[in-house]
Amino acid sequence: MSLITAQDLSKTYLKGETKVEALKGLKFEIEPASFVSFVGPSGSGKTTLLNLIGCLDKPTSGSLMVDDTDVSSLNTRMAAAFRGRKIGFIFQDFNLIPVLTVYENVGYPLVLVQSTPSSERKQRILALLDAVGMAEQRDKYPDQISGGQKQRVAVARAAWGGCVQGPSRTGPKASIQDVL
Numbered sequence: 133m134s135l136i137t138a139q140d141l142s143k144t145y146l147k148g149e150t151k152v153e154a155l156k157g158l159k160f161e162i163e164p165a166s167f168v169s170f171v172g173p174s175g176s177g178k179t180t181l182l183n184l185i186g187c188l189d190k191p192t193s194g195s196l197m198v199d200d201t202d203v204s205s206l207n208t209r210m211a212a213a214f215r216g217r218k219i220g221f222i223f224q225d226f227n228l229i230p231v232l233t234v235y236e237n238v239g240y241p242l243v244l245v246q247s248t249p250s251s252e253r254k255q256r257i258l259a260l261l262d263a264v265g266m267a268e269q270r271d272k273y274p275d276q277i278s279g280g281q282k283q284r285v286a287v288a289r290a291a292w293g294g295c296v297q298g299p300s301r302t303g304p305k306a307s308i309q310d311v312l
């Protein structure tokens with residue numbers, strides 16, 4: 133069973149009077165636990181596609197299933213909830229929150245999205261920090277760590293959803309280290 137399925141997926145932007153067909157009739161499937169890159173020249177539609185999969189934007193036509201949900205049918209509120217539960221973003225420039233510590237940055241999605249009891253939250257944050265090798269730096273602020281360390285924190289922050297909810301504590305660790 134695929135995790136993401138696109139059928140005849142298209143996205144057209146309107147720039148004044150001009151139509152820009154950023155994506156046209158895309159069809160693909162992505163299996164669970166796979167590592168996929170979208171490669172293409174600037175302007176070929178990579179960001180557009182990631183915005184659709186990440187529920188930040190909607191297709192003009194076609195269907196896009198993400199984990200059994202037709203994300204093209206979600207309204208803004210539902211899309212936000214879906215993103216919160218299912219999608220992890222690692223930004224190119226990491227976008228860590230400068231006034232929060234490493235620990236607080238990783239825990240932020242859990243505070244925002246989930247009503248996780250605080251003891252469980254703490255355990256999950258520590259497991260994530262441990263998985264990316266940043267447990268010892270947890271009280272530092274983003275401007276006190278290196279670029280590579282910021283990237284690790286960004287990976288941990290993005291990974292709490294799918295990875296850490298699993299029953300095993302070794303499973304998530306392995307999958308984050310695969311990403312790193």
Ligand SMILES: Nc1ncnc2c1ncn2[C@@H]1O[C@H](COP(=O)(O)OP(=O)(O)O)[C@@H](O)[C@H]1O
Pocket residue numbers: 145146147152153154172173174175176177178179180181
């Ligand atoms: N918000 C927008 N409004 C109008 N055109 C856009 C918008 N975003 C992207 N485009 C156009 O869609 C095409 C694909 O852009 P994009 O997805 O950003 O490509 P990539 O990420 O591969 O560089 C480009 O021609 C771009 O100019």
Ligand SMILES: [Mg+2]
Pocket residue numbers: 178179180
């Ligand atoms: Mg882009």
